[in-house]
Amino acid sequence: MLRRTFLGAAAMLALTGAASAQEPLKIGLILPMTGPFASTGRQIEAAAKLYMQQNGDTVAGKKIQLIVKDDTGTADVTKRLAQELIVNDKIAVMAGFGLTPLALAPAPLATQAKVPAVVMAAATATITEASPYIVRTSFTLxxxxxxxxxxxxxxxxxxxxxxxxxxxxxxxxxxxxxxxxxxxxxxxxxxxxxxxxxxxxxxxxxxxxxxxxxxxxxxxxxxxxxxxxxxxxxxxxxxxxxxxxxxxxxxxxxxxxxxxxxxxxxxxxHYSAAHDSPENKAFVEAFKKANNGMRPNFMAVGGYDGMHLIYEGLKKTNGQGGQALIDAMKGMSWTSPRGPVSIDPQTRDIVQxxxxxxxxxxxxxxxxxxxxxxxxxxxxxxxxxxx
Amino acid sequence: MQSDTADNVRAALGRRGRWGWGEVAFWLVAAATLVFLPERHLILNEIAIIGLFALSLDLILGYAGIVSLGHAAFFGLGAYAAGILAKNGIGDPLLGLGVAALAAAILGFVTSFLVLRGSDLTKLMVTLGVALVLGELANQMSWLTGGADGLQGITMGPILGLFEFDIFGTVAYAYSLVVTFVLFVIARRIVVSPYGLSLRSIRDNPLRARAVGIPVNRRLVAVYTLAAAYAGVAGALLAQTTQFVSLDVLAFHRSADVMLVLVIGGVGYLYGGLIGAVFFKVLQDVLSAWTPQYWQFWIGLILVLLVLAGRERLTDRVRALRPRSRRGLATDKARPLPTTTAREV
Missing domain, CATH: 3.40.50.2300 (Response regulator)
Known part of the structure; x- marks a missing residue:
């Protein structure tokens, strides 16, 4: 009976793992969705979904699949989730990372697996130095x-x-x-x-x-x-x-x-919901409409721009991930709801x-x-x- | 009469010490997952570690009746000890485990004297306090621990110089599973020894235990130290297999989670922690993949229902389905001891 319980659990695990018919481009979004930093996760998830809603889920002829994972704000969970996403789901890029330790924990994985990691929230200056595959769309303190x-x-x-x-x-x-x-x-x-x-x-x-x-x-x-x-x-x-x-x-x-x-x-x-620009007005309005009147904050704009960076990068590489994608992201510039931004090609950090x-x-x-x-x-x- | 009782006790202990089929099957299935569930080795690794951690809590809570809300102190200390060692170039995993166990055991030994004092409530407060103090120390000593950023740059050497940790987590899982198994066997041996029996009598009635001549304090110090070492090893496993340590290894939610895991699986039963860990982590994984935002609601609901509907532990129902003949046979040979039930191994 012990065996049966265990096998049942194992079967349940296997079922959730196996689900890939044709190969879409997968983006692993790892965020604190529960716990004291849940608001960060919710803002970013909402913004990422809004971006996909506005810009479609096909890039360079490939379907984009967003996989959202909750790391509860615990660094070793972030790392395991990132590892699972890389190994099992074969993600093209990972993103999210609500707090500094949560961004630093999976950094060696990004280097090892050559999977770009887009930091959408964590703000300690040194994060982008932890791996040459980390790029940031939030800010540094x-x-x-x-x-x-x-x-x-x-x-x-x-x-x-x-x-x-x-x-x-x-x-x-x-x-x-x-x-x-x-x-x-x-x-x-x-x-x-x-x-x-x-x-x-x-x-x-x-x-x-x-x-x-x-x-x-x-x-x-x-x-x-x-x-x-x-x-x-x-x-x-x-x-x-x-x-x-x-x-x-x-x-x-x-x-x-x-x-x-x-x-x-x-x-x-770098961001206020009251920023006076047509891009921001449209962003705030759409965000509120999609989320029950919730006002976007600087986390949301980090998530929104992070998705933009991933989309544009994938367009440039024609759907390729890895080194090509991170190279494509370097030096990219665009007009964000927060104003003009660009990715510093040397440090992979945002200039804004x-x-x-x-x-x-x-x-x-x-x-x-x-x-x-x-x-x-x-x-x-x-x-x-x-x- | 005297020797009769002694014989009875010996027979009862010997009977408990024997391995049942269920147990063998449990470990065989665990070993089989190494081959048959290659995609799940990362979470299985975490399950093995939490299982070991819960086992360590069970040694003090289930067998000696010491309540603790700060067991993460030892877990975290072990994690930091192993992590700092590896960061400074000593990457041998087994050596790291040894150092972590030793560090945690020393802390366990020292703090055990605080825990011996007072009622259950005092114990809760003291253990909680120790974990908080350690957490704040780790936060302040950022030159050593990396503070809030976490400990960076851990590189582990291969296990025994042979097995390199891989990105699929297979070596990590095998490593954690073997360590957990070895420590489980040792713990199993300990709880069926006369020493283990004396612990249970202390748990059931410390006053009477003292009256019959059991050195209560010494026994409790010993088991607390042992449990601390176990928790330290669990922490070290986490640090080594994830190659990262952050402040939340010492956080309150670690202590609370492990308590939860143990309660789900069953207190005072060595498999309780392991089964609880499997159940808790699988449930968490399935639910949080399904609804990353609201899974805690569902897990809470399921736990409440489980306790209300079941009252008894998960493992009890498993046991109830086991053939009764063996149990009947055993009672013919020797009557069970009055205060301890058969399920306590």
Whole structure:
């Protein structure tokens, strides 16, 4: 009977594995669809599906099949799923990757199997260096942070306190901001908050006592609302301390529910749902329509552009994957909903405009409204290395 | 009278120590998957590892009655030990396993003294706390562990200098399966020994066990250390076969998942962890392929139904279908011990 249970399970496995009549081009989309980072996965999946809906599912005469897998935000699962997709499903390209470790775990596989990996979300600068087959359509944290430091220095801010979540990307943001801002003659005090279950109030009290001109904040996109609430509870919104940071804290997905406290926060990032261009208007409208009014955020645009990159790459290679595909992706440029973007042929990282935005109310909803543009920003970490 | 009891105990233990047909079949099927399910070796590898991890939890929970919500501490420590070793150029897998087992055993030994104190609730808190402390240490010591980015650049050497890890996961699965089997056999030997019997009496009634002269604390320290070493090996297997370690090897959900796996399969029964792992992972894989967004809903529903409808463990129903004649025969020879049931091996 033991045997029967086991065989039954095995048969079930075999059934789900065997399903390939004719050979479509397969794209493996690995995302955190459940767990604390589920919103990232949902945004990207929705955007990828929208792209396929708008552009058809045939490229270079071949049918495109999107296989979505949930890695629950756990790196070893990501790696196993990537391996299964490569070995069993023979995917042409993999994509997704919600967090830095989730993108780094399958990197050796991409190299080994020569399967391009399109990073649509994870934002630590070093990711594209982990494999020559990784290309990124999201952003890097220093890319969004350094312009913030420059803007702050130019706009009369002299003393800044930084408050970041204590993990890789947070420390990246802190370092990028601090070095760029002190280089311009500013003064910085660094504070770090634990990543899990953060209580911001003691840190915010310190900030209130230190009375800096501005508070620089980076928290992962889900935590922003909680931070805003405590920011107000401590009365910092009335203290004249400006709130600045990379755009994660005023994530479009959550911004509207934060309420008026978010008004006036100044952030720098590559995408806002309020970006003023015909491409973006069409994108936001179609996205909302397909997803019950959900507003696309920077994750969604990463997924949308990632699919665009894959489609265009496959068109160029006539449906070929592997080395040819990654070569085709290098140097590609197009107009995304976020504005003009291109893939740096050297680093395979995205080059894009960074916008300075301010939270304002428009048509009754809160938006990050862009008021200044820093064009064609490359990832500053890799730019510094190559110089 | 005295020797009569001793004989009875010896006979009962000997009877439990014998391998049943079901068990042989179980391992034969497991070995057969190496040949017959080549596409599924990656997930089977994960199942073997989780099975071993659940087995290790069963040693303390099922056999010694120590509840733990932080068993991932040992799993994670083993994973990091093996990973860091391999990253620094010592890529021999078996050596890595040994080091991981040793590191986890040391941590298990040291923390066992904390766990001995207090009630079940205290134990839950202490084990949880140890895992949290380790998780935060791994996060802070990013020069050693890679922090939130995970440990990069692990390259494993071939096993015994012969078998190179391949992309299909076949060698990885064979390796994990063999290690799990060997450790299972050892655990099986231990739980049918008089030592194992004394553990169960401690679990059933620590006060009485102490009264009859069992050195309760020493026994518990020993089994906790052993279970920690097992968990360390499971973690090392994961690190070596995936060649990557990230902070979530120490995360709370690891400890919770393994508890779930064990409860599904059956506590206090060595196959419980293995069967639970097969059931849980296969269910998860099938459901999440079917609906990547909502599979957790279905898995939750199925688990609730399973517990409500079954009450008894999966393995019990399997057992109920086994021919009764053998069991009857056995009772003729020696009466079963009053407080322990036949299913406890």
């Amino acid at each position: 220093p890319q969004a942070t350094v312009p913030m430091a420059e803007w702050a220095a130019q706009n009369g801010i002299k003393k800044v306190a930084t408050l970041v979540s204590d993990y890789g990307p947070g420390i990246d943001a802190e370092k990028a901001f601090t070095s760029a801002f002190t280089a311009k003659g500013g003064q910085v005090e660094n504070l770090r908050v634990p990543l899990a279950n953060p209580d911001f109030s003691p840190f915010l009290q310190k900030v209130a006592d230190a009375k800096p001109d501005a508070l620089f904040v980076f928290v992962p996109s889900g935590i922003g609302a909680q931070f805003m609430k405590q920011f107000v509870e401590r009365g910092l919104d009335k203290s004249g301390i400006k709130l600045i940071g990379p755009g994660d804290v005023t994530d479009d997905d959550l911004l509207n529910n934060m309420g008026d406290v978010a008004l006036g926060a100044i952030t720098t990032q 405009n960074i916008y300075v935005r301010k939270v304002e109310r428009r048509d009754g909803e809160l938006y990050n409204v862009e008021f200044a543009t820093i064009p064609n920003v490359k990832d500053p970490v890799k730019a510094a290395k190559s110089n």
